[in-house]
Amino acid sequence: MIEKLQLLHPEIALFITTCVVMILGLSKSYTLRKSCAIVTAIGLVITAWLGAISPTAGDDAVRGALFPGLLPYAKTLIPIVGLLLLAMLSGTVDRGLEQSVSRGKIFDPIRATRGEFYAFFLFSLTGVMLCATADDLIWLFLALELTSLPTYIMVAMSSRRLRASEAGVKYFFLGAFGAAIFLYGFALIYGAFGTTNLPEIRVAIGAGPVGAVGMVGFVMAIVGIAFKIAAFPMHFYTPDVYQGAASPVSGFLAFAPKAAGFLALMMIVGTIGWSHGAGGGLPEEIRTLLWVMAALSMTVGNVLALLQTSVKRMLAYSSIAHSGYMLVGLVVGPGRSDIANNGVAAMLFYLLCYGVMNVGAFAVLASLQKRAGEDGLVEVDTLDDIRGVARQYPWLGWAMVLSIFSMIGFPPLLGFWGKLMLLTSAISGDEIALALVLAVNSAIAGWYYLRIARATWLERRPEHMDAPLLTPVVSRRVVALVSAGAVVAMVVVIAPLQRASARAGQPDARPSLVEQIDEPDVSPEIEPVAMRDSSRDEG
Amino acid sequence: MLDLLQNLPTLTTLAAEGADAAQSAGMTSYEFPGVGKDWMGLIPLMPLISCVLCGLFWFLGVKSKLPAFTTVLFLGVSFVLTVAAYFQIHPEGLVQRVMWFNWLALDTASEGGGLYIDFAFYFDSLTILWMLFVSGLATLIALYASEYMADDKGPGYCRFFFAFSLFVFAMSCLVMGDNLVLLFLGWEGVGLCSYLLIGYYFKKPSAVEAAKKAFIMNRIGDLGLLIGIMMTWTQFGSLEYSEIFSQIADLNASGEEIPWAITIIPYLFMIGAFGKSAQLPLYTWLPDAMEGPTPVSALIHAATMVTAGVYLIARMYPFFVLNPTALAIVAWIGGLTALLAATIGMAQFDIKRIMAYSTVSQLGYMFLGLGVLTSAGGAFHVFTHAFFKATLFLCCGAVMHGFAGQLDLRKLSGVMKMKGWGIVGIAMLVGCINLAGLPFTAGFFSKDMIIAEAFVTPGFGLLGWIALLTAGLTAYYTFRVFFRVFIGPVEYEPGDDHHGAEESQDHHEEEAHDHGHFHPHAPGWAINAVLAILAVASILVAGVYFMGDHGGWAGSMVHDSTAYYESPYAAHDGEAHGSPALFGLDPHKAMYYISGVVALVGILFAWFLHLAGRKTAATSRADALKVKLGPIARAAENKWYVDEIYNAIIRVPLLVASHIFALIDKLIVDGLVDGAGWLPRGVAKGLRPSQNGIFQNYATGMAGGLALLLIIVWAMSMTGGSG
Incomplete structure (x- = not known):
């Protein structure tokens, strides 16, 4: 077990940051408390760097892993999107407390939640990264729960309104239900194969049939994990929870548990x-x-989004639909090595695209607030709230419209390339029907996405409504612009990103190696890809 | 048009001869580019950095001249690098490629094809020739604009230089791209920047209209280009120049018949080129584009962007020499556009518009040059034209800036004699003699290369005469402007645009509103310095005609690129090349005398009608002539009613059709779409109760879903799944 540690440098860095942040948040000094976000950012940058130099395919450290090239991609992607999320999340909690402190009230560490909030955020990201390293069912379960448990609390504490607490409780109970399902699945898998080690299970599956118990175990594991990605049939919680949580946290929920x-x-x-x-x-x-x-995830998500008037609910449903798109890649599988055929790579690439454009859309919402009677300032939520926003804040309008068009998959924006990869992989994997479902769903999705774009740019604010105001947190506006800019700018570096995801989505070829062993002309240095292909031809 | 039809048979024979010549002239081999030095890749990066910085300044609300000087600095570096690249590439006639990164790699492996696009740059002499004047002029004009746009300091200033830098970046991609996709991106990029900059004064309805017109007319051309690119991909399976050119060279060498699909590609490219370079029938946007600030007119709509069409044809010349009919059409369109635009230019009163028509007309010459197989002449004319036309525009801009937007040549006179206007006047004179083609100027030599070639190429004699006539008209309208506005009795009336007067508002605010006390403000150091540099450069450019051994320096630049084509009829100075003689002389020598005389005659007419004996700014002897000419003069003044004709034969039918379609859409299609749209919404209404917020229901739903999926899997394994 100890040799695993060398794979965990990024997680360790993140854990250290978490501890530091947790203590800083309790400090009496305002400057130190304020530095929480900055320390978190520094931690994420270091993590991203450590992630980028993680062992990759060919290193001894990852010998036998299912996806030996996955670590550098996943462990760079997650901290970097994490940085975007952090900029969006900052300023979510403790604003009231800080105000009363600045008015002369004595700072009470018991009531401060700032440090915890960032710490939970980091714990959750650590969990996501641990999933990428997992090679054991128990490890996987712990990683998944480490991702989810902090998010339940983040939802509940994200806003002082009752809806946030309600959403938090709902999310927790349903999440526990989902966890129970996949844990039961894991137990059945253990029962069927006598081991929790994933490579060993794979060897066992290669040797004989999966069997009824194993099959039920896998089905329950997959369906249970579908809760994390908000896919059918575990998608029901999504709109309520996303709407109840503060916008930045919703944006976070749409990425971290999904990843x-x-x-x-x-x-x-x-x-x-x-x-x-x-x-x-x-x-x-x-x-x-x-x-x-x-x-079903694609269809249910897109169709239900059509009737919404709340932008946050629309984005929640669209998050269900995007999970459906990404599942297509999983159905297709790695295929040949290159990106156009590798469904897993396409899925990983789409995760990156979705991470960026999703932050853009949520950050625009998080940047705006409106006056709502006795509640004081609340976040914007409905389409009416953002009507004509572009006239008032053209930069935010641009950020919104670019993120939205990218989510539609409008060429040449980032989302288009993501969807293109999924479609080409589906077609080359002979999943024509699924590709068609994807295409039709993209068209349906255009309906509600364009409603958002139209509301921001083409329509005027209704007479009876006050103009939305900017939230005092500058970083949210900045991150909206950065994400929208990235949606455009990353198109320039499409090929390197594709290559990176193709490397990450390339599974280990060991089972085929066994079949190849008696062929003398296969040199040991040969690319694993080639072996897979030839073995498939023989089959 | 009749002439065109009569000439076609001759051209077809030329086709066969041309193809033979191509094979014998050693065009059959193509050398793949070597790897260039990395620093050459910085040339397009500089304007991009400048663009990002200006965008940042815009965002930060910078209110100083910082964006202007940032732009000048970065573009200057880009120019210096281009010069360095020139010394790297030109002396040995190298072809090199510099890679930024792989951009797209779509492997459709099963069919063996795939789309691979690198963000890479292609350097040969043709690229360098274009980049030299693009980056050089962009630097100078940015400096000029730093003063010209000074009244708008603030967001407008940042926006201007943002779009300006973006334009230079897009133009660099267009010229330097190593494949057609990059060229297309640049092509659209410059179109976008042109739109943004024409519509810079977006509060002015005419500017917005002009911007839209430019954008929409260019779409027509772009469609042609886009289809051309797609055809190229289907035919060659690649969009990289080196791949395409080598395949064409192989095709030539094989002696097989050229597939028809390849022969229609030049027509498609041509449509794109005519749109971007404002040729018949897509030229009407360019004169309107003068609504933009003058530096924009000078850089984009005179010197650089509008030559993109010429560049496209020159770059894709191997396609064009395969299809002489296409070349003939290029020549005829060019010649006719040159004449038409010159006649319109003669009758206009707005000096910037006159210059715009002269740009259209000169672009016509360039296409004529390409069409009669002297790509060297065409490229040389692009080069010289860039300098003198930029000079002319910037002089007009200085006048406009100083006289509160006044551009009517009937309201200005004797500007050169006013205090502080000397440099503007001299620069204008230099520009005018170049444009008029007075002997020993750069414009004279470059124009002669084209006209002489038109005369010696069989079947194009008539075009030669048209070009010669146009040269005379050009000299006339050019000096009409000079004689009316710059010399003669001193008189001026400011325009109604107080833009230019705002700077001195503190001192004489009342005066600015009272025309009687209007003081024109003479240009400052930046404008004067730029004009002086450009005037000197315009003169010096003439010298390069005598450098190099393939018809001047520009000729030798083209010679080292794929745009080179050895015309079987080429007329070389003093070379025994079997060139046909013109009036018993070597064609170029003969043309020196003839066109020199023609230019002088044109200028004499202008002098007689517009300077001699003129007492006021508004009247001249030409008025009497105008009365005599009656409807012809009126028609020319109204641009031969081309806009109206387009309106009647294209816009009105389209409008009618669109109303009809709208009706059909409303009555039938909407019904269908709403029906189709109703389906998902109906489903949504049915599903919606499942999202009622009660979490027990959600849990039930999840359990139910799990059960459903388990049943499906169970049923499958019962019916014989792999299990």
Whole structure:
């Protein structure tokens, strides 16, 4: 176990930061308290750097891992999107407390939540990163729960309004239900194979059939983890929780648990492997399961979003739909090595795209507030609230419209490339029907996304409403612009990003190696890719 | 048009001969580019950095001249690097490639094809030739604009230099890109910047209209270009120049018949080129584009962007020499545009518009040059024109700036004699003699290369005469402006634009509103310095005609690139090349005398009608002539009613059609779409109760979903799944 530590440098750095931040938040000095966000940012930058130099395919440290190239990609992506999220999250809690302190009230550490908030945020990101390192069911379960548990509290403490507490409680109970389901699944898998070690399970599956118990275990594990990614049938909580939480936290929920969920699904489905049946691919049951989940998530998410008047609910439903899109990549599997065919790589790439554009849209919402009677200033939520915002704040209007168009998949923005990868991989993996479902859903999604874009740019504020105001947290505006800029600018570096995700989504080829061993002309240095292909041809 | 039809048969014979010549002239091989020095990749990066910085200044609300000097600095560095690249590339005639990064890699492996686009730059002499004047003039004009735009300091100033830098970046991508996608990006980028800058004074309805007109007319051309690019991809499976050119060279060498799909590509590129370079029938946007600030007119709508069409054809010349009919069309469109625009220019009163029409007309010459197989002449004319036309525009801009937006040549006279206007006047004179093609000026040599070639290429004699006539008209309208505005009795009437007077508002606010006490303000150091540099450069450019051994320096630049094509009829100075003689002389020598005389005659007419005996700014002898000409003069003044004709034959039918379609849309399509849209919404209404906020229901839903999925999986394994 000790040799695993060398894979965990980024997580360790993040954990140290967490501890520091937790203490800083309790300091009597305002400057020190204020430095929480900055320390968190520094920690994330160091983590990203450590993540970028993580062992990758070919290193001894990751020998036997399911996806040996995954670590550098995942452990860089997560802290970097984390930085965006951090800029959006800052200023969410403790504003009232700080105000009363500045009016002369004595600072009471018991009531301060700032340090905890950042610490929970970092704990959650640590959990996400641990999912990428997981090679054991127990590890995976702990990582997933480390991701989720802090988010329940973050939702509840994100706003002083009752809705936030309600959302937090709802999220916690349903989350516990979801966790129970996949934990039960894990137990059944252990029962079927006698081990919790994923590579060992994979070898066992390669040797014989999965069996009924194992199959039920996998189905329950996958469906349970679907809670984390807000996919059908575990999507019900999404709109209520996203709407109840403060916008920055909703933006966070749309990324961190989703990233953890997808990494976990990658591990679980990768354990089963995409080399079953005559033409390769998942076992028929698992394929159907993921197929149905993907198609229904897309459809349910997009269709239900059509009737919404709340932008936050729309984005919540769209988050369900985006999970559906990404599941397509999982159904297809890695295929050949390159990005156009590798569904797993396409999924990982889409996760990056979604992380960026999603922050953009939520950050615009988080930057604006409105006066609402006795409640004082509250966040904007409905379409009416953001009507004509672009006239007043053109930069925010641009940020919104760029993020939205990217989510539609409008060329040449980032989202387009993400969707293109998913579509090409689906088509080259012979999942034509699923590709069609994806395409039709993109069209349906255009309806409500364009409503948001139209409201911000083309429509005027209704007469009876006050103009929305900017929140005093500057970093939210900045991060809205940065994300929207990235949606445009990252198009310039599409090919390197694709290559990085292709490396990350390339599974270890060991099971095929066994079959290849008696062929003398295969040199040991040969690319794992080539082996997979030739082995598939023989099958 | 009749002439065109009559000439076509001759051109087709030329086609066969041309193709033979191509094979014998050693065009059959193409050398793949070597790896260039990394620093050459910085040339386009500089304007990009400047653009980002100006955007940042805009965001931060900078109110000083900082954006201007940032732009000048970075563009200057870009120019210096271009000069360095010139010494790297030109002496040995190298072709090099500098890579920024892989941009797109879409592997559609199963079909063996794929789309690979690198963000890389292609350096050959043609690229360098264009980049030299693009970056050089951009630097100078940015300096000029630092003063010209000074009244707008603040967000407008930042916006201006943001778009200006973005333009230079896009233009660099257009010129330096190593593939057609990068060229197209640059092409659209310069179009966008042109739109933004024409509409810079967005509170002025005419500026907004002009911006839209430019953008929409260019869309027509861009469609052609886009289809051309797609065709190229389907035919060659690549969009990289080196790949395309080598395949064309192989095709030539194989001697097989050229597939028809390849022969139509030049027509498509041509449409794009005509749109961007304002040729018939898509030229009407350019004169209106003068609504933009003058530095923009000088840089984008005179010197650089509008030559993109010429560049496209020169770059894609291997396609064009495959199809002489296409070349002939290029030549004819160019010649006719030159004549038409010159006749309109003669009758206008707005000096900036006259210059705009002269740009259209001179671009016509460049296309004529390309069409009659002297790509060297075309490229040389682009080069000289860039300098003298920028000079002319900037002089007009100085006048406009100083006289509160006055551009009517009937309201200004004797500007050169006023205090502080000497440099402007001299620079204007230099520009005018170049444009008029007075002997020994750069414009004279470059124009002669084209006209002489038109005469010696069989089937194009008539075009030669048209070009010669146009040269005379050009000399006339150019000096009409000079004689009316810059010399003669001193008289002026300020325009109604107080923009220019705002700077001195503190001192004489009342005067600014009272025309009687208006003081024109003479240009400051930045404008004067830029004009002086440009005037000197315009003169010196003539010298490069005598450098190099392939028809001047520009000729040798083109010679080292794929735009070079050895015309079987090429007329070389003093070389025994079997060139046909013109009036018993070597064609270029003959043309020196003829066109020199033509230019002088034009100037004499202008002198007689507009200077000799003129007492006031508003009247001249030309008025009497105008009365005699009656409807012709009126028609020319109204631009031959081309806008009205377009309106009647294109816009009105389209409008009618769009109303009809709107009706159909409303009655039928909307019904269908609403029907289709109703389906998901209906489903949504059905599903909505599931989202009722009660969390027990949610838990039930989740459990139910799990059960459903388990049942599906169970049913599958019962029916014989792989299990």
